[in-house]
Amino acid sequence: MKHAIHILLFSFLFLVSCSKDDNEPASPHSKIKIAEAVTASGISVSLLADQNDLSVAYNKIYVGLKNKAGAEIKNATVTYTPIMDMHTMQHSSPVEQPAYSSTTELYEGAVVFSMPSGDMGSWQLKVTVNNEPVTFDVSIKQAAANTKYTATFKGSDDQSYTVSLIQPAAPKIGMNDLELLISKRQDMMNFPPEEGLTVEFSPEMPSMGHGSPNNVAPIHTGRGHYTGKVNFTMTGDWRLHLKLMKGSTVIVEDASLDLMF
Ligand SMILES: [Cu+2]
Incomplete structure (x- = not known):
């Protein structure tokens, strides 16, 4: 028995050392x-x-x-x-x-x-x-056909907001972590994170005209990142409808992103 373990251990070490590239x-x-x-x-x-x-x-x-x-x-x-x-x-x-x-x-x-x-x-x-x-x-x-992972929207406050999808990077059927970066255009060279928004969220499958239940609206977690949950009930084309608000003021009615899987 001990012998067998030694052989096993030896071959394991041998495999490890062989898989290492010397250069x-x-x-x-x-x-x-x-x-x-x-x-x-x-x-x-x-x-x-x-x-x-x-x-x-x-x-x-x-x-x-x-x-x-x-x-x-x-x-x-x-x-x-x-x-x-x-x-x-x-x-x-x-x-x-x-x-x-x-x-x-x-x-x-x-x-x-x-x-x-x-x-x-x-x-x-x-x-x-x-x-x-x-x-x-x-x-x-260019992003793949029927996808939009980032987009810029003119707000009701005359500011420009860029909304970018971070997660899901590899969407799957069922619950997915949702993470966005929302940035504001200060000038053409500076796009600081926007930290003070409330986001309402609903996903839609445009080709079939339905949504999905049990989604969690993204909330600000730091540095302009907003995290929530999105429920994809099937594969295909999904549009993430995001309503950006400051308090009760609607800043962007429908900041939508598209993905496809
Ligand atoms: Cu350009």
């Missing part, structure tokens, strides 16, 4: 590297994402930093500035500045890209590491 140290994360650059002082900056493509949506974006000797830099100040150059004007978009995670050994932040790259203009993401900027050209894909 690359094991990565503590499963993100996809989409670009790389080096700052003026020689810090190498890797840009990573959850998917190969950035798209018109709330995109988690990660940065890994290494010094000239190849050692991880864990205590830098990193900021993101998305810029869209539309020939006659420039604008930015909502952004969540990155913070270092010791779990993934990456700086983790997010950018809402509000339009696709194309004839209308092109996007750059400026990443500043301790006041040293590097600029990445990023290509932003």
